[in-house]
Amino acid sequence: MTILPDKDAGDLRAAARREVQRGRDFVDEADPEALVTVTVASVALLAAFVGFLAVSSLTAIPFVVFLVASGYGWFRHQELTARVLTLTTTVSTILILGLILVFIFVEAWPTVEYATVTVFGLPIPGLRLFIDTRWSPVSPPIRYSLVPMIHGTVLVTIIATAVAAPLGVAAALFLSEIAPRAVREVVKPGVEILAGIPSIVYGFIGFTILSPWASDQFSIVGQGTYLFVGVVVGLMALPTVVSVAEDALNSVPESMKSGSLALGTTDWQTMTSITLPAAFSGVSAAVLLGVGRAIGETMAATVMLRGSPGLTKPLYNVFYGNDTLTSLIAANYGDADGLQLSALFVAGVILFVTVLFLSIGSQYIEARMRKKLGGAE
Amino acid sequence: MAGAVESELVSEDTSETEAVAAAAVGVAAILFALSLAALFELVTITDTLAGVPMVALLGALLLLLGLGVVGFGVGSRLGYVATNPRPSAGLVAAVAFSGIWFVVGGLVASQTFGLGTIGWGGVAFVTGGLAFAVTALPREDIGSTLPAGLLAVFAGAVFVTGLIGPGWVWDLGWEQSASFNAEFTIPVITAFCSLLVAWGAAKSYGGFGARGRHVGAYLLVYLNALSIIAVLFLLVAFTVFKGLPGLFNGLSFGLGTGPETTLFGFTFAWPLSWPFVMNGVALLNDVNGVLPAIAGTIWLVIGAVLFAVPLGVGAAVFITEYAEHGRFTQVVEIATNGLWSTPSIVFGLFGLAFLVPRLGNGKSLLAGMLTLGFMLLPLVVITSREAMLAVPDEYRDASAALGVTKWQTIRSIVLPAALPGIVTGIILGVGRIAGETAPILLTMSGSVAPPGSQTVDVIGGFQFISSPPFVENPELLQATSALPYQLYSLITAGVGQSSNIANIEQFRWATALILLVVVLGFYAVGIATRYYFRRKLQHE
CATH class of the missing domain: 1.10.3720.10 (MetI-like)
Known part of the structure; x- marks a missing residue:
């Protein structure tokens, strides 16, 4: 806990007082009957939620009360009920993110605790997950190292980014600046459809066509290479990069581009010296989001990789593919229980936290860019 | 304005040189398509085309293209071809070319001549540095054609002389074995070189300078968009092609052929029988x-x-x-x-x-x-x-x-x-x-x-x-x-x-x-x- 500077604390206190005052005004103004109705509905919903969490068979009763109360409120006091109901939906959206966090962390904890290593007399939970390199859930000593899977995920993500980032940004430039209208009307839905092809279909085509072809071309023993999983995943992350980068390029004010063109530059000069630098942060946010997609991509990796956790030899051997964090979960959840299942949740936590950070980072970058361009106008 | 008159005059004969550059881009496009076809085994590299072995044909085309582009650049430098190049090809191109030539030099030194780490590192640095200097220091017409053209010439010469032939294999020697075979290496090198040469030729077509860069970049960007759509089309078409026989297996029409369904108390038989979805x-x-x-x-x-x-x-x-x-x-x-x-x-x-x-x-x-x-x-x-x-x-x-x-x-x-x-x-x-x-x-x-x-x-x-x-x-x-x-x-x-x-x-x-x-x-x-x-x- 850090102690807030006085000014901030004062601001906060003032804000809190304002909120309380507003709430009091609101209660004073509202119809008491309506207030009772929405209170009953809220309390009932809360009770239903608690009941659901506690795996109670009585969950349905408060839920029915909630339905009845909000139904009554809808017909008698629609104004207030609608407001409270929409607030409830908003809260539940945030709640879902919170629940995901809590539940996968709780399920992951046993393995983290199991993998405690004492360094200088100080126990550090979960350290052995990252310093050992063995994943051997059956034969003793039982070890759940995530290093091989993290290695696989990193390799796949690097290759996927190398595919998706340049091609995606070029395609975004094409769509936003270069393409004639008629061409854009064809290419843009095309990119969207590329995003729509289910990942398992990509995986299936990779598994039946690409993997045997790669084994043949590179004289690999068996099937499954990080290289081609990376290429497929890159293709799947491409639409994300294209659409976000295109938004960023479109948000560069037209006046900036026209100003440059008026100086007699070519379109390409305007793009490289005006549009791209101005939209640079937005474009990098697009790449970050694409990286997030690539990290979390599951089915193509599960189907195309070998599913035998281990490091490749040498480490940069991309012509061999063992397992990624996502494919580990998808391939092992079935016969895992106890600590091993919990280890899968640890993999899930790593994925979730990494991608969440990428998402928040890209949002921050985008917000900054919007502010900058807004100020420039 | 003197410049306006001059450009009016040269535009007469640029149409001819433009045609040559456009032809070079066209040949590069054919070569690119050919190498893709070889990569996906539509044509095999051991085949002969009109009596000429495939590899030799690819190599000869690369040689021709490379020489053509280099010739264009040198001709422009010596003033035979009217262009308006800038003083330098720019840092981006220089870094890219030095990277490419670094890899080429390193691979040749370590794999062909078997030099040790210091040896190949030195050679790689020399070739990379040379490429950087050649790209960045001379005028743009030399800087953006010479490194690309020479690479194509080099690759073409290697193919024509049979240093990399259909039986060529480079075993990486890793514990989990993998090797580069000729069926993969030759098409990929060809495709890469033809892209580089096409870019150089497109720049020449635009007469270098701002317009040349514009044309060169547009070529690559259009190609990128085209290939994304092509991949999409291929994926969907391939799945449809492979899936249709199974999907319509046993399909038959006619009253009463389908299974019976009861809906809201009425029982009726479908007028078609589509076993795969029924x-x-x-x-x-x-x-x-x-x-x-x-x-x-x-x-x-x-x-x-x-x-x-x-x-x-x-x-x-x-x-x-x-x-x-x-x-x-x-x-x-x-x-x-x-x-x-x-x-x-x-x-x-x-x-x-x-x-x-x-x-x-x-x-x-x-x-x-x-x-x-x-x-x-x-x-x-x-x-x-x-x-x-x-x-x-x-x-x-x-x-x-x-x-x-x-x-x-x-x-x-x-x-x-x-x-x-x-x-x-x-x-x-x-x-x-x-x-x-x-x-x-x-x-x-x-x-x-x-x-x-x-x-x-x-x-x-x-x-x-x-x-x-x-x-x-x-x-x-x-x-x-x-x-x-x-x-x-x-x-x-x-x-x-x-x-x-x-x-x-x-x-x-x-x-x-x-x-x-x-x-x-x-x-x-x-x-x-x-x-x-x-x-x-x-x-x-």
Whole structure:
């Protein structure tokens, strides 16, 4: 806990007082009957939620009360009920993110605790997950190292980014600046459809066509290479990069581009010296989001990789593919229980936290860019 | 102005040189296509074309192209060709070329001459540095043609002399073995060199300078867009081509040929029999089908939409219309965007930990519905919010000026105006979740090849009981199949589990095709809806 500077604390206190005052005004103004109705509905919903969490068979009763109360409120006091109901939906959206966090962390904890290593007399939970390199859930000593899977995920993500980032940004430039209208009307839905092809279909085509072809071309023993999983995943992350980068390029004010063109530059000069630098942060946010997609991509990796956790030899051997964090979960959840299942949740936590950070980072970058361009106008 | 007169004069003979440069680009394009065809084994590199061995042909074309481009650059430098180059080709090109030549020098030194780390490192640095100097220091016409052209000449010479022939192999010597074979290496080198040369030639076509760069860059950008569309087309066409035989196996029309269905008390027979979508998998079936998976996917989508749309639209209404823009809306925005980018497998884990123990303690259709609903929710919030923000404030003000309450404004002005956007967003989101495998893998997956009798019947499954919660539906609490999961399990299943299916390969492709049709159907409808509404808005 850090102690807030006085000014901030004062601001906060003032804000809190304002909120309380507003709430009091609101209660004073509202119809008491309506207030009772929405209170009953809220309390009932809360009770239903608690009941659901506690795996109670009585969950349905408060839920029915909630339905009845909000139904009554809808017909008698629609104004207030609608407001409270929409607030409830908003809260539940945030709640879902919170629940995901809590539940996968709780399920992951046993393995983290199991993998405690004492360094200088100080126990550090979960350290052995990252310093050992063995994943051997059956034969003793039982070890759940995530290093091989993290290695696989990193390799796949690097290759996927190398595919998706340049091609995606070029395609975004094409769509936003270069393409004639008629061409854009064809290419843009095309990119969207590329995003729509289910990942398992990509995986299936990779598994039946690409993997045997790669084994043949590179004289690999068996099937499954990080290289081609990376290429497929890159293709799947491409639409994300294209659409976000295109938004960023479109948000560069037209006046900036026209100003440059008026100086007699070519379109390409305007793009490289005006549009791209101005939209640079937005474009990098697009790449970050694409990286997030690539990290979390599951089915193509599960189907195309070998599913035998281990490091490749040498480490940069991309012509061999063992397992990624996502494919580990998808391939092992079935016969895992106890600590091993919990280890899968640890993999899930790593994925979730990494991608969440990428998402928040890209949002921050985008917000900054919007502010900058807004100020420039 | 003197310059204007001069350029008027030279434009006479530029048309000729332009034609030469355009021809070079054309030849490079043919070479690129040829190397792609070789890469995908449409033509084999051991073949002969008109009596000339394939490799020699590729090499000769590369040599010719490389020499042509170098000649163009040198000719321009010496003033035989009228161009307007800049003093230097620029830092970007210099770094790119030095990187390429660094790799070439290093590989030749280490693999061909067998030099040690210091040896090949030194050679690589020398070639890379030379390439940098050649690109960056002379005028642009030399700097952007010489390194590219020489690379093509070098590769062409290697192919023509047979240093890299059809039998060439470079074993990487790793413990998990892998090697570069000629069938891969030759086409890839050819494709790469032809791209470089095409870029150089396109720059020459534009006469170097700003216009040359413009032409060169546009060539690459157009090629990129074209190849993305080509990949999309190939993927879809290939799946359709492989899947069609299995999909229409045993299809027949005519009154009374199809299975009987009872709907609202009426029993009727379908006028067509389409075994693949009307059957399950069973030993005695003539043609096996995926009816249970189709029914599962339909119910999954319905359940997810029923869960996510009211929640998502409600949340969007609150944060756009009620909440003041501030800390709270920011948190909601970050949370929805975070949810949107959360990997699908994490949603699956969450469903496994949160929903499965609370819904009958086993994998179930309901758990799958809710998990996909969680995935759909952020998309609904984001698109609905965007659609509502796009409604002009004048509409709200005009409504408020009539003295109606805020909720009435929302209900009769904002929501109808935003409806097209919301609907489009929902349809596209549904397309996305209908194809998701990972979440349902962990929350509702059932048997690998379910028989037709296991088709879920949610409507018929409701029954009232005397103890809380008073209504139950065993159909909802059963594990079942869905199209993406069915495809996954068909890929990974052992022989024993799918032994009832005679032609497993055909069955898989047909399943992939029908999944693609369902998902892309949603996308097509979504995109079409958007165009329809946009056109309507433009006409008004």
